Amino acid sequence: MIQDNIDTTTRQPIYPLLAAFAASCLLGTLATDIVYWWTADIIWADFSDWLVSAGVIVGWVTVIVALIEIFALRSARFRQRSRAYASAMVLALIVIALILATIDMLVHTRDAWTSVVPWGVILSAAVAALVLVTAYLSRITDAPAAIEVTG
Amino acid sequence: MVRQSLRPLAAASVALALVSLPTCVLPGYADSFDPATQVGPNPVLPEPQQYLFPPMRLARVVGWKEGETPTVAQGLKIEALARNLQHPRSLYVLPNGDILVVESKSPNVQPIRRPKDIIMGWVESWVTSGGETGESNRITLLRDANGDGKPETRSVFLDHLASPFGVALVGSDLYVANTDAIVRYPYAAGDTKITADGTRLTPLPGGPIDHHWTKSLAASRDGAMLYVGVGSNSNITENGLEAEKNRAAIWEVERASGRWRIFASGLRNPNGLTFEPESGALWAVVNERDELGPDLVPDYMTAVKDGAFYGWPYSYFGQHLDPRVKPQRPDLVEKAVVPDYSLGSHVAPLGLAFYTADSLPQKYRGGAFVGEHGSWDRQQFSGYKIVFVPFKGGHPDGKAEDVVTGFLNANGEARGRPVGVAIDRTGALLIADDVGNTVWRVTPAGQ
Numbered sequence: 214m215i216q217d218n219i220d221t222t223t224r225q226p227i228y229p230l231l232a233a234f235a236a237s238c239l240l241g242t243l244a245t246d247i248v249y250w251w252t253a254d255i256i257w258a259d260f261s262d263w264l265v266s267a268g269v270i271v272g273w274v275t276v277i278v279a280l281i282e283i284f285a286l287r288s289a290r291f292r293q294r295s296r297a298y299a300s301a302m303v304l305a306l307i308v309i310a311l312i313l314a315t316i317d318m319l320v321h322t323r324d325a326w327t328s329v330v331p332w333g334v335i336l337s338a339a340v341a342a343l344v345l346v347t348a349y350l351s352r353i354t355d356a357p358a359a360i361e362v363t364g
Numbered sequence: 365m366v367r368q369s370l371r372p373l374a375a376a377s378v379a380l381a382l383v384s385l386p387t388c389v390l391p392g393y394a395d396s397f398d399p400a401t402q403v404g405p406n407p408v409l410p411e412p413q414q415y416l417f418p419p420m421r422l423a424r425v426v427g428w429k430e431g432e433t434p435t436v437a438q439g440l441k442i443e444a445l446a447r448n449l450q451h452p453r454s455l456y457v458l459p460n461g462d463i464l465v466v467e468s469k470s471p472n473v474q475p476i477r478r479p480k481d482i483i484m485g486w487v488e489s490w491v492t493s494g495g496e497t498g499e500s501n502r503i504t505l506l507r508d509a510n511g512d513g514k515p516e517t518r519s520v521f522l523d524h525l526a527s528p529f530g531v532a533l534v535g536s537d538l539y540v541a542n543t544d545a546i547v548r549y550p551y552a553a554g555d556t557k558i559t560a561d562g563t564r565l566t567p568l569p570g571g572p573i574d575h576h577w578t579k580s581l582a583a584s585r586d587g588a589m590l591y592v593g594v595g596s597n598s599n600i601t602e603n604g605l606e607a608e609k610n611r612a613a614i615w616e617v618e619r620a621s622g623r624w625r626i627f628a629s630g631l632r633n634p635n636g637l638t639f640e641p642e643s644g645a646l647w648a649v650v651n652e653r654d655e656l657g658p659d660l661v662p663d664y665m666t667a668v669k670d671g672a673f674y675g676w677p678y679s680y681f682g683q684h685l686d687p688r689v690k691p692q693r694p695d696l697v698e699k700a701v702v703p704d705y706s707l708g709s710h711v712a713p714l715g716l717a718f719y720t721a722d723s724l725p726q727k728y729r730g731g732a733f734v735g736e737h738g739s740w741d742r743q744q745f746s747g748y749k750i751v752f753v754p755f756k757g758g759h760p761d762g763k764a765e766d767v768v769t770g771f772l773n774a775n776g777e778a779r780g781r782p783v784g785v786a787i788d789r790t791g792a793l794l795i796a797d798d799v800g801n802t803v804w805r806v807t808p809a810g811q
Contacts, residue, residue: 253690255604262478319416322480324602324655326690327414 228279232307235275236344238268239314243341246334258329262321265337269318272311279304303350310343397659399708399746403764407706409681412656419658419743422491423778425799432779434795435770436806439725442768443513445794445805450500452796452803453578454715454784456531460553461789463506464521464531465796465803468578471527471543473571477603491740491778492799501525503540505556506803511790513805519556522549526570530581530637532590534619541579541592544570546617565590566622568615573597573607578714582637582646583619590617591646592624595633600653600688601677612676614648614668630674630700636716636784640667642730643758649713649734650703652680658742659709665716665734665753665760666703675700705760710739711747715784718755721791724808731755733767733793735782748772750782750795768795768806 242264249257283300317336321328401408428447436442449467456464470492476482505521508514522528522540530541538551540562547562568579576595583590596612597603614634616627633651640647645667652661653676661680673696675682677689682702685692707713715735719728731754736747750768753760771780780800788794793806 255602258602259478262480266479316416322483323414323688324598324600325688327688328602330690 226279226282228275228282231271231275231278235268235272236348238264238271239310239337239344240341242268242317243334243337246329246337249329250334253326255325258321258325261329261333261337265314265318265321269311269314272307272314276304276307276311299350303347306343306347306350310340310347313343314340399659399744402659402662402706402708405705405760407662407681407708409662409684410657410659412660412687414656414687418655418741420487420740421743421745421776422487422740423738423745423748423772423776423781425491426773426777426779428779428800428802433770434768434780434804437765437767439809440767440806441809442804442806445508445513445803446504446506446515446518447802449504449801449803450498450502451798452504452783452801453798454529454531454580455786455794455796455803456533457786457788457794458533458551458553461507461509461511462556463508463515463786463788463794463803465504465506466528466531466784467500467502467504468525468528469500471571471574471577473574475572487740492781499523501527503528503531507556508788511788513792513807517556521556522558527574527577529578529635530592532581532583534583534587537619539565539581539583539590541568541581542570543574543577543579544568546579546581546590546592546622565619566592566615566617566624568592569594569597569609569611573603575599575603576611576633576651578633578635580635580637580648582639585639585644588619590619591615591627591637592617593631593634593637593648595635595651596676599655600686602688608677614646627670628668628672628674630672630676630678630696631668632676634668635714636665636734637668638716638718638732640732640755640758641718641720642755643667645758647716647718647732649707649716650674651712651714652709653677653686654710654741656686658744662706662709663711663713664703664706665713665732666705667758669701672701673699674703681706705753707734707736707751707764708746710741712737712739713747715782715786715796717785717787717793719787719793721787723791724793724806727754728752732760733785734764735785735795737781737783737798738771738778745772745776748778748781750785750793767793768804771797771800 242261245257245260320333452465453468454466503522505519506515507517527543532539538549540547545567546565549558549562575597580593592615597607613629614627615624617624631650634648636649649665652663678693679697679700713734714737717733734751738748739746748771751764752767753764754762780797782795783798784796786794795804
């Protein structure tokens, strides 16, 4: 029993940290997209471009790390069925958000106005909404963000 | 259990991705458009399209193997005048027949403003260099006094230049258009090397961003004025409008004082500045914008009118608006001039020479040779050849025809890419081949 406790405290999952980074970037993209839409000042489109690219790349890394930490390391909490369903739903929402964000990233590789308006800002808004919903669901279900990985 | 509950949602996500991607991407790949309809004064212009992945095809550079040459039209012969050059981009024939080969490389100063710049930098290096690179940014002089196509001497004429492109001689003043300035050097007939320091006549827009860096140069017939092509600093304003100040234009520079004014504007990347012999009008070849589809926007050649605006960035071929430019300028678009002669989409014309000599077959007299560097922004290659545009009464008259081809091999790899063209003292056509590191010489067959 003592051994178990040590394991749970020393082996915290790292994917929630990555998820927070990716989520911040993807929410930021919506903000900079909106400013570009209002100002047509290209520097805001450049900001968006970096944010969405970082959000997408770190986002997919997060999913891979999360899958390893949740399944490969076999969290004890997943033995509880309701938690497993909730976590799966959250993960699915994250994957959908990332697919949309990936398309958004490609839209942002266009040049000037149409890299953002209209499809860039629409996709960024959809991604931001999904990120917020996912964050809220993670909080009330306490999963997957709060899962401790046990050895 | 977890995996089972995940499966339908994951499947739905994948399905969503599979459905959404092709609908955004596929239309342009099914390209049934006939590029021949875009050669001439009234090109067919399809609707603009934008992509998640723009159609793209890059020609890997393989170089010329022993004995390989480009292919020429009937009645012509081609041979290498000089090989093992370092990225030769343009040519200038001095009055005594000496040939200046401008070897030049991109200044490579473009800052990385966004992730795409990293990708595009890689794309560019893939298609514009053939591996190891030596000294460039210099001018090599070739002297072929007996005109047999085998230069007796070859010397470094000017060295340590800043991405030079255009050259013009007025009397004993030799002007070199570096990417950041026009520089004057003293020249005496017969010189094979200039050691004197240059004098800066007029600064030109160079860095910190220097997207279209080639500065084409021509002197007016009376020698009073120089004309300089200054390309845009972006594909379509993605580096900001401030970066485009005094760019996408042809400047008129007063030779005596160095003072300048914008002669014509809205020309995205004008090169090959040359005076048409019959009308005396200034002509240029212009590279138009990318990423609106494989068949937009056609590159063109045009007489450049004083004070005229040719559309970039707001519109193309007159009043066709570019959706990527905000804020728009209806006042400018309204007066945008339609260029004279379309050469085709993405052919990338960089060289222009009118044929006023008489050694090549009769049909070439008075017409224009155009060096087309070749495409990257479409699935089927276009350009990668020299075309001839017949002229009559100072205007293009008829379809362009291929004169020199075969720069691509059967696998779609680039053995060379043509850039600048010039006519030598014997009336032969000279071609600077930048990735093939060769100057080619086209003469009549059977000579």
